[in-house]
Amino acid sequence: MSQVVTPTATAPVARTPRRDIGLKKRYAAERRFRAYGIAALSFGLIFLFVLLWSVVSKGYTAFQQTGVTLAVEFSEKIIDPQNQRASNPQVLLTANYPVMARNALANALGVAQNDRAKQKELGQMLSDGVRSQLRDMVVADPSIIGTTKTVTLLAAGDIDSAFKGQINLSVPQENRKVSDQQVGWMNKLAEAGALAKHFNTGIFFNGASSRAEASGVGVALIGSFYMMLIVLVLSLPIGVAASIYLEEFAPKNRFTDLIEVNINNLAAVPSIVYGLLGLAVFINFMGLPRSASLVGGFVLTLMTLPTIIIATRAALKAVPPSIRAAALGLGASKMQTIFHHVLPLAMPGILTGTIIGLAHALGETAPLLLIGMVAFVANFPTTPMDPSTALPVQIYMWANEAERAFVERTSGAIIILLLFLIVMNVGAILLRRRFERRW
């Protein structure tokens, strides 16, 4: 890098020693300053990637689940030994299905029926979810009793983790959750092709479960969906109406000033305060049910409104006054001018702001904790009044579980949440690109 910036080179003056004005130092300072900027920027970006990488690397395996494909004998001796199922259908519900699954596994591995200890270890290789899986099959079609069918059963969470290589097998077997015997069986089954990883549909459709391998975000997705619907239906019209008033009609006076200061402050109120508001007003005062997505939707609506109002006002402001003047000049009333001309032109901006507000609401956790969405909900909610949970709250609950398999589930749920957010934000960007007009 040259130090010469002044055109002294052209002047044929005798070389006098140049006064040291500290240029070297100043340029060094300049380079340092620039490097700080680059360092700061790259620090931020590096952490973005570390964050995403840590979630994805922990979570992508959650979308695969280990299953064991076995020939299960639906033995009448086990399901219905006294042959009462015609008179008492309860028998089919309470039968000992795990034993059937264990026998099938024992057959596949050639373990003797009377080896109690080995049988117990075998039983631990299968998930508790096999009970309901086999029960549902039998209840749906009782005629399969007495036949043998090939069924893919869910492996236990620890076997799943071991098969995915997440359990350190060099640790002495007393200190880990799977025994050497089980690992041996696992490898034998895998070689035979019976034990394999399948795409995990359960994580999308199952409800809460204390077993990692059988739990999923199904209930949480429905709860979040109801809440987003409520937020959209309430906050879009209210937000647009409020912004139209403030931007187009409001006279400049104390009252409108107050509203304006209010909206700016509400946008910065910590989200947990909205949770307290929801708890005190909607649940304690109005007596709405706890854990209901209706209440969650209301709370998130109040939280999203300021965002939508601010975005809408910016969009309304961007519509040039000539449009208004033209409409008014043709005899439209002020209301007609706004609803027929200004609002449609501002719509892309409004929708972009709304989508971004919705995305924020979708990821919000803290206020939902306070209104009782932290609940173990295994049944699917059918109305917004039913107890339910939400996607970020489900992540919070799983994050508090200690098992390795739950860490994987948590990361998997985060990936699902981030995918939704990416889709919404990309949608917003595309909408802006496609419809935004520069006046």
Add this chain to the structure above:
Amino acid sequence: MTTSTLLLITAAIAMIGYLAGSRRALALAGGRSSSMHSRPGYYGSFVAIWSALPAALLLGVWLIAAPAIINSSIRGEFPAEVKAQSQASQGLSFGMIEGIARGMRALSAEEAAQAERNPADLRNLMAARGVAIAGDPEAYMIKAANDLNSMNARSDLLRNVAVLLVAVGGAALAYRLIAPRFRARNRVESVILASLVVASSIAILTTVGIIASMLTEATHFFARVPAHEFFFGTVWDPRFAAAGATASEGQFGLIPLLLGTLYIGFVAMLFAVPIGLFAAIYMSEYASQRVRSITKPLLEVLAGIPTIVYGFFALTTVGPFLRDISSQIHGLATGDYSNFIQAQSVLTAGFVMGIMLIPYVSSLSDDIITAVPRALRDGSLGLGATRSETIKRVVLPAALPGIVGAILMTASRAIGETMIVVLAAGVAARIQLNPFEPMTTVTVKIVSQLTGDLEFTSPQTLVAFALGITLFIITLCLNIYALYIVRKYREQYE
């Protein structure tokens, strides 16, 4: 007829009113819309508004007022000895009456008669129908429950008739008003304007709701625990009362929580401010348009990631990493491989929160730096200053008030942040200054006091509202001050 069917019928009447109104307007004008004051749709809307709006208002008033009136008249009928009891036990009796009333509706006629002769049977009868009652009902309760049922039925019938009458009557009245010179558009527009005003006052209602609800609950709390013990107490030990134990009130000292909040927020700002500021300076002063158009949105992705994800990142990645590296460092220095940084610590929470806050600092200060007039920069550069000298001596001093405002706004986010600290800061409320130890915050305690069973009478629950209003006021002051600074700064260059 339930409320929702009633609403549906009202909506249908309004719909018919709309169609009839616009038809009539057209017919009166002889099919030429030019001879009318407004377009036909406005006449239709006028009729629809007149039919739906008063009916909906009446329904709303009825839904709020009727239960209160019925409630007080039932309580007025209580026997003298029940009236002599405390409000709380009267409330319990009323709750039981409501339960019995619900059960009575499930019973058949002869069972109800049997129950009236012999109140002791009632509980079993109802249990058979799946209605559980808290205690053995007394004779007066059954009479009151019957009264309640009949009053409710009467009130519902009256309500349905009244609402439908108002809907039809309003529509008819509006329908008769229609004439070609009738200024329907102005009427409709004034209703729309009124609804716009109502919508914008929801912002005020929310603030009022926040303050009122938290103040009421906090007053209940301060009636139990003196305010000075809360604001100046140095011990946080709420001690969830065991069933039956009345003596365990616990101590509710705000100081350890507030210190933890401020400390973690301070550590977060220590990371976020220099990084965010330098990133903003680089992007606004040095970066080419292309670099800027890529890095700015990428950095803003950090702001779009939900805080629960940061919390999980802190819990599973940053916390264990700091713990392990500290044990390595300690081991190399002393030979004793024990960790001096806890997995949940002020540092973990502060660091991760700092990452989250980078985009807030950078995008706010970016806007402010870009708003500094070009002429200031040109003057400085023209005098021979380097770029960094221009930034340090001219641009930053000019932008300083705005940047301070941005930092204050970011600080209020740090103070109100919940999910990161819930997962990464720990729950131990103590006063200490070691950043490697866990501390807790106001938000963590709000969450932990309000998850699980709630009783709106115990100080253990109510303290959350006192914490909430403290948090609200701190962040409000920070924001108002920040907005004031930013606004004042903006005016300087306009």
